[in-house]
Amino acid sequence: xxxxxxxxxxxxxxxxxxxxxxxxxxxxxxxxxxxxxxxxxxxxxxxxxxxxxxxxxxxxxxxxxxxxxxxxxxxxxxxxxxxxxxxxxxxxxxxxxxxxxxxxxxxxxxxxxxxxxxxxxxxxxxxxxxxxxxxxxxxxxxxxxxxxxxxxxxxxxxxxxxxxxxxxxxxxxxxxxxxxxxxxxxxxxxxxxxxxxxxxxxxxxxxxxxxxxxxxxxxxxxxxxxxxxxxxxxxxxxxxxxxxxxxxxxxxxxxxxxxxxxxxxxxxxxxxxxxxxxxxxxxxxxxxxxxxxxxxxxxxxxxxxxxxxxxxxxxxxxxxxxxxxxxxxxxxxxxxx
Numbered sequence: 001x002x003x004x005x006x007x008x009x010x011x012x013x014x015x016x017x018x019x020x021x022x023x024x025x026x027x028x029x030x031x032x033x034x035x036x037x038x039x040x041x042x043x044x045x046x047x048x049x050x051x052x053x054x055x056x057x058x059x060x061x062x063x064x065x066x067x068x069x070x071x072x073x074x075x076x077x078x079x080x081x082x083x084x085x086x087x088x089x090x091x092x093x094x095x096x097x098x099x100x101x102x103x104x105x106x107x108x109x110x111x112x113x114x115x116x117x118x119x120x121x122x123x124x125x126x127x128x129x130x131x132x133x134x135x136x137x138x139x140x141x142x143x144x145x146x147x148x149x150x151x152x153x154x155x156x157x158x159x160x161x162x163x164x165x166x167x168x169x170x171x172x173x174x175x176x177x178x179x180x181x182x183x184x185x186x187x188x189x190x191x192x193x194x195x196x197x198x199x200x201x202x203x204x205x206x207x208x209x210x211x212x213x214x215x216x217x218x219x220x221x222x223x224x225x226x227x228x229x230x231x232x233x234x235x236x237x238x239x240x241x242x243x244x245x246x247x248x249x250x251x252x253x254x255x256x257x258x259x260x261x262x263x264x265x266x267x268x269x270x271x272x273x274x275x276x277x278x279x280x281x282x283x284x285x286x287x288x289x290x291x292x293x294x295x296x297x298x299x300x301x302x303x304x305x306x307x308x309x310x311x312x313x314x315x316x317x318x319x320x321x322x323x324x325x326x327x328x329x330x331x332x333x334x335x336x337x
Contacts, residue, residue, distance in 0.1 A: 025052070027293075033057055034064065034296050037258075038265045042239040042247040058254060065257025067299030068264035075285050076127065076267070077308040080152040083121040085227040086142065086164055088114045088134060089234060091241050093249045108133070109252040115234070115241075115259055116142035119227040123282035124272050126230070126263045131256045136163055143167035148308040153315045157181060157222045165213060175315060177215035179222035183208055238262045269295055 029050060036046040037057075047054040094110040105111070116138055117129040128145040132138035143164065153176060158164045160182035168178055184207055210219045239247040240258050249255035267280045268290040280286045 027296075030060065031293055031296060033060060035292055037061055038237065038261065038269075038292070040237045040239055040242075042245075045239075061261065062254055062257045064296065064299050065259075065261040067302045068295075069256075069260040070302040070305060071299050072260070072264050072267070073307055074302070074305050075280070076125070076283075077149050078151050079120065079125075079127065079149050079283060079285075081120040081122065081125075081127065081150060081154045081283070082152070083221060084127065084146065084150075084154040084156050085119050085121055085224050086117070086146075086156065086158045087119075087224055087227040087231060088116045088161070089231045089241070090114055091248065091255070093252050093255050113249075113252065113255060114138070117227065117230070117263075118142060118146040119230055120279075120283055121226045123279050124226065124230070124275070125279035125283040125285070126267055129259060129263055131252070131259055134163070136166070139163035140167040140170075143171050144310070145308075147171040148310045151311060151314060153177075153313045155179070155217050155221060157217075157224055159183070159224055169214060171310070172214075172313070175215055177217035178213045179210055179217035179219055180213055181208060181210050181222050181224050233266070234259075234262060237266075264299070265292075265295065 029052065033046055033050050033052060036049055041049065043054045043057055043061075046052070046057050050057075091113050092111055093113050094105070097111040100107060100111045112133065113131055114134045115129060115131050118127040119125065120127055127149055128142060130138060130142045130145065132141070139161075144167065153172070155177040156168060156172070157179050158181075160180055168176060172178070210222045212219065235241045235243070238258060239245070240249045240255060249258065268278060268286065269292060271278055271289060272282070275282055278286075278289050281289070
């Protein structure tokens, strides 16, 4: 693969040969690299499996990840989702938050990075996502992006994070059925200072509590299990989110590209076991299961396009006795309790 260079050494020449090789890579090898990335392999694992230099793999992953984001913006819009869940998932770039030096590091791109996401619980489709800090600005951004992709008023469920309340009220209005599912973790007798103590289920109290925030949500349907299970899949299939490894992202742009690739791959290519179709098919976004080759070719060729824009929401009639309010403001119905 390389020859010994007196002034640079064997490994330098090998790395150079790999970069040159990737520039003229055939589609079969590109597909093999992509298959390794979407199935939880790190850059170095992919490098060893395919004999392609990791820097070249990263450039390819960055390009296809950005293409997947553009492809998602074109396909996922005008959705009629009945149940929408929001959640955020912790990760970091470069270094952990406690090791940041304010004088040397850019805190916007280094340290804690949260993956904000919304999910259609019926189809398991990832509606929107955004990577950023855990603050009000990024909560506003994920709610706005989700709202722009919907045409029917959904029932919304989140955990107890208070950052969602203001943007949900602003973008959906008071008529939105919005509920929170709050898990009351506490000391369950585990060893002090361990996860068993921090995340233990307390005895003698209700572990899960639900409350209506806006509108009249059906609390029996208020749960975040689907998006929490989606977050678990993320950590399983995306090595950059795996805990206690060296696979974490070093640059924010690479991290965002990996997140976009993983979500679009799951939406279009992965058949849900309980539905036997992909989430995109269940949501009416596409009519067939995308192959990995089709995803690669389409994402690499996807041009820049416009983001979805917010349009008027249709508010469906709730079950039971109800009366429509004037000016399309929703429905008035009686509830018990």
